[in-house]
Amino acid sequence: MMNVEELQDELHKRKVPETVYGIGCEQDESHCIVEESGLWHVFYSERGCRTFEEIFSHEPEACREFLSRILGDETIIAWMAR
Numbered sequence: 001m002m003n004v005e006e007l008q009d010e011l012h013k014r015k016v017p018e019t020v021y022g023i024g025c026e027q028d029e030s031h032c033i034v035e036e037s038g039l040w041h042v043f044y045s046e047r048g049c050r051t052f053e054e055i056f057s058h059e060p061e062a063c064r065e066f067l068s069r070i071l072g073d074e075t076i077i078a079w080m081a082r
Contacts, residue, residue, distance in 0.1 A: 001060040004033065007067060020076050021066075026050075031073070033066040035059070042066045
């Protein structure tokens with residue numbers, strides 16, 4: 001079961017650029033995971049709007065979804081391959 005600290009460690013280990021995601025904050029043009037009022041929101045932030053937002057009751061579920069989105073994003077994969 002992964003929490004956001006372990007998620008951050010995993011992203012660093014995989015050398016995912018920090019410019020493509022926001023953990024605990026909303027970062028424009030990025031995949032984001034934030035906790036609000038006891039719920040975990042996973043979404044893509046684009047021009048100040050949340051797209052593809054999913055809401056989770058449990059942190060590990062949200063972290064799994066977030067990591068899946070990052071590792072499944074073809075743009076990020078191409079960027080990491082440079």
